[in-house]
Amino acid sequence: MAKGVRIVVTLECTECRTNPAKRSNGVNRYTSQKNRRNTTARLELKKFCTHCNKHTVHKEIK
Numbered sequence: 001m002a003k004g005v006r007i008v009v010t011l012e013c014t015e016c017r018t019n020p021a022k023r024s025n026g027v028n029r030y031t032s033q034k035n036r037r038n039t040t041a042r043l044e045l046k047k048f049c050t051h052c053n054k055h056t057v058h059k060e061i062k
Contacts, residue, residue, distance in 0.1 A: 006034065006036070008032075010031055010060065010061050011030040011045060012028070012059060013047075013049040013058050015052050015056045027051070030047055034060075042059060044057055044058070044059050
């Protein structure tokens with residue numbers, strides 16, 4: 001059986017991660033999928049962060 005091309009990635013808020021004074025109850029994270037062949041670089045998407053209460057850049061981790 002062939003190995004799947006799409007993988008599950010975790011997106012983490014950059015504002016919450018870099019500013020510990022602003023962090024309320026942790027770091028906001030989303031899960032998404034990406035195609036390993038087409039997108040080899042790490043994903044960066046603007047998503048809504050519930051801790052920052054605004055749209056921020058979320059970067060792929062791990």
